[in-house]
Amino acid sequence: MLPIVKATNLTKSYAKGIRALDNISISVDPGEVLVVMGPSGSGKSTLIRTFNGLETFDSGQLNVLGIPLGSNHNEERKIRRIRKRVGMVFQQFNLFPHLSILENITLAPIKVQKKKRDEAEHEALVLLTQMGIESHAQKYPSQLSGGEQQRVAIARALALKPELLLFDEPTSALDPERVNEVLDAMRRLAEQGMSMVVVTHEVNFAKEVGDKVLFMDSGKVIETSTPDIFFLDAKHQRSRKFLNQIKKK
Amino acid sequence: MKISYKEIIQALFALFLIILICVLINNISINLTRTGIGFSFNWLFRPASFALAEHPLPYSPSDSYAWALFMGWLNSLKVIIYSLLLATVIGVFIGLSRIGKNELLRVVSAGYITIIRQTPLLLQLMFWYFVAFLSLKETVLKPIGNLLSISNQGINFLGITLSAEFSSLLLGLSVFTSAYIAEVVRGGINSVDKGQWESFRSLGLNDFTGLYTIIIPQALPAILPGLTSQYLNLAKNSTLAIAVGYSDIYAINDTIINQTGRPIEGFIILLLSFLFLNLFISNGMEIINTMITSSKNN
Numbered sequence: 375m376l377p378i379v380k381a382t383n384l385t386k387s388y389a390k391g392i393r394a395l396d397n398i399s400i401s402v403d404p405g406e407v408l409v410v411m412g413p414s415g416s417g418k419s420t421l422i423r424t425f426n427g428l429e430t431f432d433s434g435q436l437n438v439l440g441i442p443l444g445s446n447h448n449e450e451r452k453i454r455r456i457r458k459r460v461g462m463v464f465q466q467f468n469l470f471p472h473l474s475i476l477e478n479i480t481l482a483p484i485k486v487q488k489k490k491r492d493e494a495e496h497e498a499l500v501l502l503t504q505m506g507i508e509s510h511a512q513k514y515p516s517q518l519s520g521g522e523q524q525r526v527a528i529a530r531a532l533a534l535k536p537e538l539l540l541f542d543e544p545t546s547a548l549d550p551e552r553v554n555e556v557l558d559a560m561r562r563l564a565e566q567g568m569s570m571v572v573v574t575h576e577v578n579f580a581k582e583v584g585d586k587v588l589f590m591d592s593g594k595v596i597e598t599s600t601p602d603i604f605f606l607d608a609k610h611q612r613s614r615k616f617l618n619q620i621k622k623k
Numbered sequence: 624m625k626i627s628y629k630e631i632i633q634a635l636f637a638l639f640l641i642i643l644i645c646v647l648i649n650n651i652s653i654n655l656t657r658t659g660i661g662f663s664f665n666w667l668f669r670p671a672s673f674a675l676a677e678h679p680l681p682y683s684p685s686d687s688y689a690w691a692l693f694m695g696w697l698n699s700l701k702v703i704i705y706s707l708l709l710a711t712v713i714g715v716f717i718g719l720s721r722i723g724k725n726e727l728l729r730v731v732s733a734g735y736i737t738i739i740r741q742t743p744l745l746l747q748l749m750f751w752y753f754v755a756f757l758s759l760k761e762t763v764l765k766p767i768g769n770l771l772s773i774s775n776q777g778i779n780f781l782g783i784t785l786s787a788e789f790s791s792l793l794l795g796l797s798v799f800t801s802a803y804i805a806e807v808v809r810g811g812i813n814s815v816d817k818g819q820w821e822s823f824r825s826l827g828l829n830d831f832t833g834l835y836t837i838i839i840p841q842a843l844p845a846i847l848p849g850l851t852s853q854y855l856n857l858a859k860n861s862t863l864a865i866a867v868g869y870s871d872i873y874a875i876n877d878t879i880i881n882q883t884g885r886p887i888e889g890f891i892i893l894l895l896s897f898l899f900l901n902l903f904i905s906n907g908m909e910i911i912n913t914m915i916t917s918s919k920n921n
């Protein structure tokens with residue numbers, strides 16, 4: 375089977391000299407959950423943002439859902455095709471504050487897939503029910519807790535029936551008692567066979583849900599291991615040091 | 624109903640202003656009686672006996688000064704409303720170009736904003752009138768066939784004729800104000816969190832759809848106050864009409880003061896006209912503002 379994402383020697387610098395991505399090669403198979411870990415500034419966000427074209431890269435190859443992306447910057451069409459099939463969830467939720475929860479979710483199906491409003495709303499309610507927040511459909515984002523907002527964001531990302539979901543530290547902005555409701559929703563998606571790339575420092579989630587852990591530092595892949603190996607017997611000195619640091623917190 | 628501390632202060636201040644104005648008027652009228660001119664508005668109903676090049680309603684020199692002033696007020700209103708619309712269209716376009724992806728448009732619009740904001744409006748009006756229109760002499764420009772013709776007589780667009788005076792004032796005010804509106808629009812859009820762009824883009828929306836469904840609705844609260852103040856500036860700047868010979872309220876009032884020798888009454892009328900006009904604009908904007916904020920919250 376073709377990988378969902380295949381990156382080969384991806385390299386990117388924002389400013390001259392500092393590489394946010396340094397020769398990165400990885401692949402994500404269908405149904406796989408890849409957990410990305412690494413210290414702040416190691417390039418995790420930059421990496422997953424190249425997967426849906428929010429960031430460009432300077433050299434290397436990237437193939438997402440069979441669509442090849444080059445390092446030149448004029449691939450608007452291809453990127454839009456990818457975005458229709460890849461959902462993304464952000465650390466800060468980024469819900470649309472002036473739209474109701476229902477409108478947040480139906481926006482893309484109506485504007486991008488040209489679905490009828492009725493149909494889009496019906497599907498949105500199904501998604502909200504899956505996320506356990508159907509009673510909030512008519513509310514506005516500011517009326518919801520962080521955990522509820524993040525579950526709306528997941529429902530919104532699911533509305534286009536994506537084949538890949540990208541999560542950039544989805545629980546880092548949440549109060550500790552709100553973290554699990556979001557992780558549980560993500561766990562259920564993984565169980566349903568969704569392919570996911572998740573940047574997170576939640577060790578238990580990574581152990582239980584992750585198929586592979588990718589550890590990054592200074593824009594480089596330090597190691598890619600199964601969670602069993604990574605958390606018990608990491609190959610690399612830097613990985614072990616990082617794990618000790620997050621255990622202390 | 625509770626009356627707050629702030630409202631009492633406001634009421635006291637208003638009272639103070641009214642007293643001040645009454646004292647001023649009293650002083651003026653005492654002085655006027657002493658010099659023998661008196662203070663009266665009776666002249667308003669005497670014939671104006673001057674012709675007007677442009678009048679939206681029937682007018683002849685035998686009509687009263689009051690009617691002539693009203694024509695001036697309508698002429699002002701006309702040029703202000705048209706300029707307001709045109710300035711908004713150009714301003715929004717330039718403002719969006721300024722932040723868009725197209726390198727050429729970005730550079731051109733930045734240049735436009737700089738040049739327009741750094742030359743005096745009076746100079747720009749003179750340019751439009753004397754250079755763009757009057758210098759055409761016998762030439763008639765027809766850039767899009769017979770739909771649009773431009774000559775030293777003004778503009779003819781789809782059968783609608785606009786005098787050279789009106790056209791240069793319209794273009795001068797619109798172009799000048801559009802540069803400021805562009806900055807207001809740009810500032811408003813930049814005030815919206817970058818995450819909103821990433822969010823709609825990752826949902827597969829194109830930038831144009833995202834702009835009008837996600838970004839502009841959130842930028843409007845930041846844009847409207849700035850826009851209102853640009854509209855008020857435009858209205859006040861319209862008095863420069865006199866420089867290109869357009870018969871606005873200010874120009875007509877000027878003629879009347881010369882004829883009647885009643886500058887104080889003339890200026891009172893002028894002040895009231897503009898007060899009325901600008902209250903009209905700011906209330907209109909206030910209504911638009913409430914319409915937008917209330918449609919957002921239900």
Ligand SMILES: Nc1ncnc2c1ncn2[C@@H]1O[C@H](COP(=O)(O)OP(=O)(O)O)[C@@H](O)[C@H]1O
Nearest residue numbers: 388389394412413414415416417418419420421
């Ligand atoms: N928009 C940007 N402009 C300039 N530098 C950036 C930008 N985004 C990230 N960087 C830099 O790139 C590196 C990787 O950042 P990022 O991908 O956000 O790391 P992480 O998500 O692992 O914290 C950091 O050194 C960061 O300072």
Ligand SMILES: [Mg+2]
Nearest residue numbers: 418419420543
């Ligand atoms: Mg990050």
